[in-house]
Amino acid sequence: MIQIAPTLDVATCRALRRTVFIEEQGVSEADEVDDLDDVAIHLLARVVGEPVGTARLLVQGDTGKIGRVCVLAQARGTGLGAALIRTALDELRRQRGVVKAKLGAQTHALGFYERLGFTATGPEYMDAGIPHRDMVLMF
Template sequence: MSPVPVSYEVRVADGPGDREACFAVRKEVFVVEQGVPEDLEYDAYDVVAVHVLAVRDDGVPLGAGRLLHGEAAVGKTGGEPGVGVLGRLAVLGEVRGLGVGVALVRAVEEAARARGLTAVDLGAQTHALGFYERLGYVAYGPEFLDAGMPHRAMRRVL
């Protein structure tokens, strides 16, 4: 049975309420569902990141992601100028397959373009490689562990 379509919007998180909604989605997906320790899920980058949020028409959060850029992205891109980092992409289980993840990735990419970035990197859980490949990301480098789960680095030139 396929998921029932739902009406939603994706926007750059604006204010503490939106940020808390992003964190709530991340907690549900990463901490509760995937077992990532909470102290690994939230980090100092959350303060400076651009967060994107998908919300149902009635305001219920459905998904979230973030963009690191500038100094915040340096440690994750090896200091490569013009490259941002997409991370913490999370979509609640009941709405997976409805395009929410795609819309969040595209919103992060738009935020990157608006900041003059020319590429976006990410660390994809290996089970999600196909999802990102369909969106134009190309894997590079060896597999690595992040929070105990296998990942691959990926990049999309904007």
């Protein structure tokens, strides 16, 4: 049973991000930890009650930025990541004045986001030592 919902349990979201980004992908703590968690909407995905994924949403004017998206290795390939992004989009559509969603996708995940309706924009760039491209979805 999958449950994805907004949460105030930022500590669990940070622990998931630490596992995936810092421990698995080698992102530095300085690149992962910032001061935006306090102003963000956090989504937490649970399978049979166990936390397995998260995403962070920031509203910036008419744009909802989806970031810090991660799913633990044991839950990848199950459709959980797509469900997490769909929930993020639903949450952003509920935010007053938001007309588009934006994210910075690791280049290996471009196809994943394209299948969810996003379009890549702009050139490839490095973020935390990992190649990314910006992607946008208009509501």
